[in-house]
Amino acid sequence: MxxxxxxxxxxxxxxxxxxxxxxxxxxxxxxxxxxxxxxxxxxxxxxxxxxxxxxxxxxxxxxxxxxxxxxxxxxxxxxxxxxxxxxxxxxxxxxxxxxxxxxxxxxxxxxxxxxxxxxxxxxxxxxxxxxxxxxxxxxxxxxxxxxxxxxxxxxxxxxxxxxxxxxxxxxxxxxxxxxxxxxxxxxxxxxxxxxxxxxxxxxxxxxxxGLTDKIPMKQGKTKVSEWHLDYLVLTNKGHIAMKQRTRQGVWKNLWDFPETNISSPTVRDEFPEIPSEISHSTQIPELLATFSHKLSHRDITARFFLLHISNTPDTINGQNVIWTPKKRFGELAVPILIEKFWSKHQQNFD
Ligand code: SF4
CATH class of the missing domain: 1.10.340.30 (Hypothetical protein; domain 2)
Incomplete structure (x- = not known):
């Protein structure tokens, strides 16, 4: 040959x-x-x-x-x-x-x-x-x-x-x-x-x-699962609560917002539950955006809720958070999904 x-x-x-x-x-x-x-x-x-x-x-x-x-x-x-x-x-x-x-x-x-x-x-x-x-x-x-x-x-x-x-x-x-x-x-x-x-x-x-459209032959395909996230974008006087993902996974050590992970959209509440660490607020979280994002093994749908609060707790839903000033948001390494949200909606934090 x-x-x-x-x-x-x-x-x-x-x-x-x-x-x-x-x-x-x-x-x-x-x-x-x-x-x-x-x-x-x-x-x-x-x-x-x-x-x-x-x-x-x-x-x-x-x-x-x-x-x-x-x-x-x-x-x-x-x-x-x-x-x-x-x-x-x-x-x-x-x-x-x-x-x-x-x-x-x-x-x-x-x-x-x-x-x-x-x-x-x-x-x-x-x-x-x-x-x-x-x-x-x-x-x-x-x-x-x-x-x-x-x-x-x-x-x-x-x-x-x-x-x-x-x-x-x-x-x-x-x-x-x-x-x-x-x-x-x-x-x-x-x-x-x-x-x-x-x-x-x-x-x-x-x-x-005449087999160029048949070869290479493949048998299996990766099963793609759905992942539904509700992000709570918490702000206080120009600062935003961010948490670092510590668990194993493709986003390990990247930064995102406090979240609720929902297994099925059919049981999704209209608003995410307010974490107990947040001081009493009469406000309802405002749905700012919904984004879809594909990873190799996951189809993600994420809703982003904005809530202005009056305290700055160190933890949200038991996870450590930092309060980063808006102008320093770009210094954090974030997943592309968060980057997409931020580039479209950062004016909401002025
Ligand atoms: S190697 Fe690929 S591009 Fe070249 S003739 Fe064969 S099928 Fe066509």
């Missing part, structure tokens, strides 16, 4: 000029890979530049606080990536004397790094001959070789891994991996692949069999 040579020739002529490809610094390659785990290149680029400017090397990142890193990460979502990144920067700096591990096996021991990211870093930064299989690579390999087993099941997945490693160019493993990723994102797209301009079309099984 004519796969590797035409692929690398195409890459030499069409590879994208991306800033992390201009050198072999494992710190910058690692940073780019973490940012791009769930993010498109176009969106991730600005974040990459911001991080490199603020932390030119892993030692500078290791000295950052979690709040600083989360703030710089704000808007990218999947905040555990940022928390794990800081943890890894500190581990490499303090335990490994700033020297980034150089094999996929060792890199995978770092927090937040799975087999794909470890293989990508090892092959690109250290020339280790190992295939890095992400969603793009799964699609290209399964289509080209006509794999008709579900690639989200062990059997189909292992066929892809085996073929990717078998056809890997051992002299240019990093380029080979990046070439398939680029081909997957630019040509062999999930829908309507551009087969007529594909460098490996001649031997592509899916193209020959």
């Amino acid at each position: 004519n796969f590797t040579s035409p692929l690398l020739n195409w890459y030499d002529a069409h590879s994208r000029n991306l800033p992390w490809r201009e050198q072999k610094d494992p710190y910058k390659i690692w940073l780019s890979e973490i940012i791009l785990q769930q993010t498109r290149v176009e969106q991730g680029m600005a974040y990459y530049y911001a991080f490199v400017e603020r932390y030119p090397g892993i030692r500078q990142m290791a000295d950052a606080t979690e709040d600083e890193v989360l703030k710089l990460w704000q808007g990218l979502g999947y905040y555990s990536r940022a928390r794990n990144m800081l943890h890894t920067a500190q581990f490499v700096t303090r335990q490994l004397n700033g020297s980034f591990p150089s094999t996929a096996k060792e890199i995978q021991k770092l927090k937040g790094i799975g087999p794909y990211t470890a293989a990508a870093i090892a092959s690109i930064a250290f020339n280790e001959p190992i295939a890095a299989v992400d969603g793009n690579v799964l699609r290209v390999i399964s289509r080209f070789f006509g794999i008709q087993d579900p690639v989200d099941k062990p059997d189909g997945r292992s066929q892809v891994d085996t073929l990717a490693n078998e056809y890997l160019n051992r002299l240019r493993p990093g380029d080979f991996n990046q070439a398939i990723m680029d081909l997957g994102s630019q040509v062999c797209k999930p829908r309507n692949p551009l087969c007529s301009s594909c460098p490996i079309q001649k031997d592509c099984m899916a193209n020959a069999l």
Whole structure:
């Protein structure tokens, strides 16, 4: 099968000029890979530049606080990536004397790094001959070789891994991996692949069999659950009550408002219950906005209720809160849902 040579020739002529490809610094390659785990290149680029400017090397990142890193990460979502990144920067700096591990096996021991990211870093930064299989690579390999087993099941997945490693160019493993990723994102797209301009079309099984819209086959889909939140936006003389989420989850350590978590909209009250810590108020909370927001595993509907109160309790519904002045709201790292609300309704707090 004519796969590797035409692929690398195409890459030499069409590879994208991306800033992390201009050198072999494992710190910058690692940073780019973490940012791009769930993010498109176009969106991730600005974040990459911001991080490199603020932390030119892993030692500078290791000295950052979690709040600083989360703030710089704000808007990218999947905040555990940022928390794990800081943890890894500190581990490499303090335990490994700033020297980034150089094999996929060792890199995978770092927090937040799975087999794909470890293989990508090892092959690109250290020339280790190992295939890095992400969603793009799964699609290209399964289509080209006509794999008709579900690639989200062990059997189909292992066929892809085996073929990717078998056809890997051992002299240019990093380029080979990046070439398939680029081909997957630019040509062999999930829908309507551009087969007529594909460098490996001649031997592509899916193209020959007319199966490009069927492959890669998948069996399972992630179950998405509904999540209903009522936020109480409490204010007192230009200060707003904010709480930090301490429980495990994608929003861990981000800031939001005191909330009531409601399992079903059918039992939703017209107004949220007033927490006992709030001094008696004759006011009724005012419904300011309702927002919908999608996470990978959750559809969130959040209502935001405004209530001006006369005291500033340290806890609301038993959870610690801080009273932040409106002008300092932007310094807190908040989920994108809260950012959306704030950018539309901050004038209500003047
Ligand atoms: S010929 Fe079409 S389906 Fe096959 S690898 Fe190229 S773009 Fe993908």
